Amino acid sequence: MTQIKPGSKIGILGGGQLGRMLAMAASRLGYRCHIFCPDVRSPAFQVASDFTIAEYENEDALLEFASSVDVATYEFENVPARTAEIVSRETLLRPGARALEVSQDRLTEKDFLNDCGVKTAPYMAFQTEEELDAAFKEIGRPSVAKTRRFGYDGKGQLMIKARKDIEGVMGMTSGVPAILEGFVAFDREISVVVARSASGDVAAFPVAENVHTNHILDTSTVPAQISEVVEAKAKVMATRIANALEYVGVMAVEMFVTDSTGEIVVNEIAPRVHNSGHWTIEGAETSQFEQHIRAICDLPLGPTDARGNVVMKNLLGEDILDFEKYLADPKAHYHHYGKQEPREGRKMGHVTWVNAEE
């Protein structure tokens, strides 16, 4: 496998906070970063040596970007397949196209996960109202209708509690390919952030327990309140998924757990560094961002141990203005993503507490 040595240049598709934190981690190891993003105000531009402002469909810009770097990666799973293909012509793309293909389509993703021997919610594809009707009969209620592509933070999702909700669903999907998933009655949401290096080494971080509010991650806590057996099972599942994809980089696997049975259902995978892994920056021996850089550059993976009890909380909108409170707290680590407008619900930063209740 090709090793990308410190001092080389890394290309990152996407200029949000994930790209920003990747670039910061890469810098410590001496890599220069080139960010590609259509948004003029991308937070990652502020911390990178080079940037390109262009659309993901701009072939010339993509080729120039790709030929200027030694390896390319991305911070979001909705990178168009054609974008990935263009970049791959000129440089290594890690993770590769397969990870994008699987994670961009909920049906492909669910099929892939079941092929891996990992349990998911029951699901059925639909496009027309007749197909939805048939799926609703099969899956039962409550169930959740989701567009197959481009959903995030609860967008493109609708709960079906009764037959009459079907009309609203067709209004949302407007006839685009979708799936109906059985609703999983779970006790906890957890996630495993796992890294697989270009050489095939795999290392999973401790499992995080996540709380979402309005479909947006609110807190991640480590260790998760699950048994050792469930913790081990979750890591094995994530490792199996990473290996099956011949994945290179850091990925996150979101799961539901039922306490009484210890059953784990995989919800979705994200082929990138993940919000539920931000706790690792101060809370683990290696951060998920550095680990991603190590993995795609084929360097040895770093140790993943937690440094104690860790809580990460997202700062949305004007939460970011409470910096004085967090900076005065000796156990808190305040992160501000450099975004100028604190719009409601926008991820502006996060705080991580390490061993705050010692």
Next chain:
Amino acid sequence: MTQIKPGSKIGILGGGQLGRMLAMAASRLGYRCHIFCPDVRSPAFQVASDFTIAEYENEDALLEFASSVDVATYEFENVPARTAEIVSRETLLRPGARALEVSQDRLTEKDFLNDCGVKTAPYMAFQTEEELDAAFKEIGRPSVAKTRRFGYDGKGQLMIKARKDIEGVMGMTSGVPAILEGFVAFDREISVVVARSASGDVAAFPVAENVHTNHILDTSTVPAQISEVVEAKAKVMATRIANALEYVGVMAVEMFVTDSTGEIVVNEIAPRVHNSGHWTIEGAETSQFEQHIRAICDLPLGPTDARGNVVMKNLLGEDILDFEKYLADPKAHYHHYGKQEPREGRKMGHVTWVNAEE
């Protein structure tokens, strides 16, 4: 005092590794950084949102730089007085001109330290050969001749062991103002990195014990092998110096210690983040770089506790190429400054081990 809120812009004079690590720490808190440096290949440019390539004497460039930022700081003590004056016309300069004035001239520095009630080596100024002769009679041997200005890493210094060495000294100083210092027979070199915020809060990091090789820092180790009394005395001295200067930011005070008596002699002060404080990045609860940003922005200072036993080692020249070894070591944190040419003796990066012998 004026608080500079996260999201604001910080100007940094100097684009070396110190400016680079300052910019990286500032980014985590949401600040954008503007680096001013004459060197096109400045490592700090790679991680900053803005940069200006111009000489420190370029008034127009300095004024434009200063008017683009909310506060300015510097990474090296040899910032010309006129440069500081120009920048101060348009923005806050922290630390201020007084710190530069004192630390740029060994005679002013020694006088200032003695006025603070801090002990230094005996010293006497000279310029001509007759004055050196007189100083040599007064200070005795061995003694060290140093130019008053612009010395670093042992440059501009010569040891005098016998009268015959005086000729060589005059060759080095060429008649520029210099001082002759009595040689201090010490057991250890230590340093205190101390922060003083714009509001006057002061926090010192644990004392580091330093080993120099060929006048360049090789390792810093925390805790230093000194008694609690000496540790406390060293911190008090550094605090007294910071207060006497009404200093704002992080500064380092280098000291010599005699084990048998516990006597401390202050060698010199550096009005900036310091190589002997690099261990704080992973080894302390707050890094010296973040602490400097907090201090100059008038944010609460962070906790300075060490996270255990810490050793920092500089990587000079081709040492930087041993990345594989350091990245495979679970206790090591490898830093690469993004410099392209590993010239002999050049500071290319460093490694920090935290609790490596647990």
